[in-house]
Amino acid sequence: MPEHRRDDRSALGAFLRSRRDRLTPAQAGITAFPGPRRVPGLRKEELAPLVGLSPDHYSRLEQGRQRAVGEDVLEALARALQLDDVERAHLRDLAAPAARRRWSGPEAPQRPDPGMLRLMGALEHVPVLLLGRRSEVLARNALLSEVLGFPAEPGSSLARWLFLDPAARVRLANWAEFAPAAVGALRYEVGRHPEDRRLAAFVDEVRRADPDLARWWDDQRVTFRTSLTKHVAHPAAGPLTFGIETLVSPHDPDQSLIVYTVEPDSPTARVLPVLASWAGAAAPPHRPAGERGGAVADELRGAGRRGGPRPR
Numbered sequence: 626m627p628e629h630r631r632d633d634r635s636a637l638g639a640f641l642r643s644r645r646d647r648l649t650p651a652q653a654g655i656t657a658f659p660g661p662r663r664v665p666g667l668r669k670e671e672l673a674p675l676v677g678l679s680p681d682h683y684s685r686l687e688q689g690r691q692r693a694v695g696e697d698v699l700e701a702l703a704r705a706l707q708l709d710d711v712e713r714a715h716l717r718d719l720a721a722p723a724a725r726r727r728w729s730g731p732e733a734p735q736r737p738d739p740g741m742l743r744l745m746g747a748l749e750h751v752p753v754l755l756l757g758r759r760s761e762v763l764a765r766n767a768l769l770s771e772v773l774g775f776p777a778e779p780g781s782s783l784a785r786w787l788f789l790d791p792a793a794r795v796r797l798a799n800w801a802e803f804a805p806a807a808v809g810a811l812r813y814e815v816g817r818h819p820e821d822r823r824l825a826a827f828v829d830e831v832r833r834a835d836p837d838l839a840r841w842w843d844d845q846r847v848t849f850r851t852s853l854t855k856h857v858a859h860p861a862a863g864p865l866t867f868g869i870e871t872l873v874s875p876h877d878p879d880q881s882l883i884v885y886t887v888e889p890d891s892p893t894a895r896v897l898p899v900l901a902s903w904a905g906a907a908a909p910p911h912r913p914a915g916e917r918g919g920a921v922a923d924e925l926r927g928a929g930r931r932g933g934p935r936p937r
Contacts, residue, residue: 635689636819637719642687643845644706645672653705675705694720711813715847718816732821737763738874741882750897752867752885759814759824760784763880768897771904772857772865772885784811788831788838798856798864801837808841809848816847855885862900865893 646666650657658671673683676698685691699720703713735757742764745753752772754765760783770777774796775786787793787800787807794800811828818824832839849871857865867885874880887894 636816637694637716638687638689640716640719640845641702641706644708644712645669648706652707672705676701711847711849715813715816732758735761735763735880738876738880740876741872741874741880744872744882748884750901751887754783754883756783756881756883757877758818758821758879759827760787760811767904768901769885771900772859772867774860782827784827784831789834796858798858799854803853803855804838805841805846806848806853808838809846812842812845813847813849859900862896865896866891867893 646664648667649665650667650671653667653671653675655671655675658668662668669683669687670680673680676683678686678698678701682691686694699717702708703716706712708716737755737757741755745755745764745766749766749768752766752769754769754777755763757763762777762779762781762783764779765777773786774792775783775790777783777786784807787797787804797803808831811831815821815824815828828842832842853869855867855869857867859865867887870884870886872882872884874882887897
């Protein structure tokens with residue numbers, strides 16, 4: 626059975642083992658126990674005293690035999706394993722009592738947060754989209770679709786495009802850098818929603834699709850995608866560079882507003898108004914797609930010669 630579908634405590638044990646394996650005795654501030662080492666990471670008997678547990682007690686945690694994990698133990702584990710804030714939150718999700726995590730019946734349709742929609746309206750000068758559970762697109766502006774070359778219609782999945790559509794690897798120049806972080810975000814969501822069967826099925830599909838995706842999943846990394854850089858290879862505009870900022874809805878933590886930010890007066894900032902004008906106007910039905918791309922390129926070159934209008 627895939628790791629993410631096992632009993633909650635087994636998932637907790639897998640995460641603890643992965644974090645223990647990456648931390649050497651020197652990094653933990655202790656002297657390594659004598660004897661040959663099969664891996665550079667901490668041994669169970671080296672970590673247990675740092676947490677204030679007996680080796681047997683800690684072993685039960687990793688083996689999934691410890692049904693309840695106290696808050697003091699979780700805090701001690703987080704300190705000893707030097708977890709960051711996202712990893713600490715993930716640890717608590719995995720240790721949550723099973724009674725809190727049972728499947729509660731059919732999921733209600735996701736509705737965009739009205740406040741987030743109003744915020745989107747004030748950000749028409751940059752690409753922006755609102756994501757819900759399983760990276761479902763709840764809303765997006767036209768500029769986002771123009772930049773990514775992905776329609777991103779409400780109800781579609783950004784993660785499915787990113788992981789499973791070959792076009793994403795062409796459009797995103799740093800796909801191999803961005804995708805592992807997205808896998809970490811997927812694992813973080815699985816930790817928060819272990820009862821989500823559709824999410825579990827999607828993880829299985831992703832892991833089967835590509836050995837790299839499976840490897841990134843198995844390394845247990847968790848992320849919350851904020852302040853990343855995305856490099857887009859636009860067929861007409863050329864290279865575009867965006868900082869990616871994520872805002873979580875105060876009313877629904879499963880909804881995130883993803884904003885593509887740009888440096889003022891950068892090449893990307895100067896061409897965005899041209900891309901926005903094309904995104905907001907439908908191409909004449911008689912004009913082939915190739916002619917449209919050439920016209921965009923001509924207009925972008927003209928914008929570059931003029932210095933180009935700046936985003937408002």
